[in-house]
Amino acid sequence: MKRREFIALVGSATAALPVVTRAQQPAMPVIGFLGGESSTLWANLVRAFNQGLGETGYVEGRNVAIEYRWAEGQNDRVPALMADLMRLQVSVIAVPGSTPAAMAAKAETTTIPIVFIIATDPVQVGLVASLNRPGGNLTGVVTLNVEIAPKRLELLHELFPTATSFALLVNPTHPALAEPVMRGVQAEARTLGIELHLLHASSDSDFDSALATAARLRVAGLVVGPDTLFNKRIGQLAALSVRHALPTVYQWREFVAAGGLLSYGSSISDAFRLGGVYTGRILKGDKPADLPVQQTTKIELFINLKTAKALGVDMPATLLARADEVIE
Numbered sequence: 001m002k003r004r005e006f007i008a009l010v011g012s013a014t015a016a017l018p019v020v021t022r023a024q025q026p027a028m029p030v031i032g033f034l035g036g037e038s039s040t041l042w043a044n045l046v047r048a049f050n051q052g053l054g055e056t057g058y059v060e061g062r063n064v065a066i067e068y069r070w071a072e073g074q075n076d077r078v079p080a081l082m083a084d085l086m087r088l089q090v091s092v093i094a095v096p097g098s099t100p101a102a103m104a105a106k107a108e109t110t111t112i113p114i115v116f117i118i119a120t121d122p123v124q125v126g127l128v129a130s131l132n133r134p135g136g137n138l139t140g141v142v143t144l145n146v147e148i149a150p151k152r153l154e155l156l157h158e159l160f161p162t163a164t165s166f167a168l169l170v171n172p173t174h175p176a177l178a179e180p181v182m183r184g185v186q187a188e189a190r191t192l193g194i195e196l197h198l199l200h201a202s203s204d205s206d207f208d209s210a211l212a213t214a215a216r217l218r219v220a221g222l223v224v225g226p227d228t229l230f231n232k233r234i235g236q237l238a239a240l241s242v243r244h245a246l247p248t249v250y251q252w253r254e255f256v257a258a259g260g261l262l263s264y265g266s267s268i269s270d271a272f273r274l275g276g277v278y279t280g281r282i283l284k285g286d287k288p289a290d291l292p293v294q295q296t297t298k299i300e301l302f303i304n305l306k307t308a309k310a311l312g313v314d315m316p317a318t319l320l321a322r323a324d325e326v327i328e
Helices: 003-024 043-055 075-087 099-108 149-159 175-192 206-216 228-232 234-243 253-257 268-283 305-311 317-322
Strands: 030-035 065-070 092-096 114-118 138-142 165-170 195-200 222-224 248-250 262-266 299-304 325-327
Touching (some): 043 092, 043 268, 065 075, 075 099, 092 099, 092 268, 099 114, 099 138, 114 268, 138 268, 149 175, 149 222, 149 248, 149 262, 149 317, 165 175, 165 206, 175 195, 195 206, 206 234, 228 234, 234 248, 234 305, 253 299, 253 325, 262 268, 299 305, 299 317, 305 325
Parallel strands (some): 030 065, 030 092, 092 114, 165 222, 248 262
Antiparallel strands (some): 262 299
């Protein structure tokens, strides 16, 4: 073979290599992400989810793609959004922050892995067989925001130890959350020897009348139960609580940042991070059935001192010392 022919042959073989290499590269896996709220409200939580993915070696846009769908706090949109993700043939579905989304995902597929992040008991609502051995194609993270709802009443009682009347706001159209919260907070009220008024809100238009009722009943404070509807309207609830001069405690820091008095609950960002870790582990080959459902243990207390002063609430130094953050 002549030298010129040999160089041309080597050159053409080298030029062909990238084409062969590209053809052998596996397709980038796709995560279907169905959020119960909006991308604006959950910007920090999406970052936490991606942080968890990063801990397992996955970076969005580099070696994994994410298809986002947002229910905007409207549970009736969930089935259509879930069906849309199914058509994309995603590798795993993440359904953070919404029990209805988790239920819809379970109804849609028994083969695609599903990672949920919810506040309800996943065994009680039929998502998994048990916490330690989920079975099937679902696993995830459970926050303690239902279990510690009675602690929120304790906080209000600590602020107003001589008060005898408080209120609890729940969404009756979401019994999976409302009923255990009502049972827990009512039991705590009996233990404390105080009267608890139950208030209902199932739409945005119910908020003003519900809080006006609480003010008319002259309750010392209000506990807001966890619910996707309430999460969507945190700013509205915070403003109404101040307008009606009603000391109110919620589960998320965002409520306090929006002007609410107190929040006490599981670290939602930590729960999303753990959900991201599980999603990454499943992409690496772990089976949901073998991944125990995790329960968050990090509980956070946030206080808005400016709101306390506006409401005339004398915040005890002991409570301020326990706070993870005091907003002034």
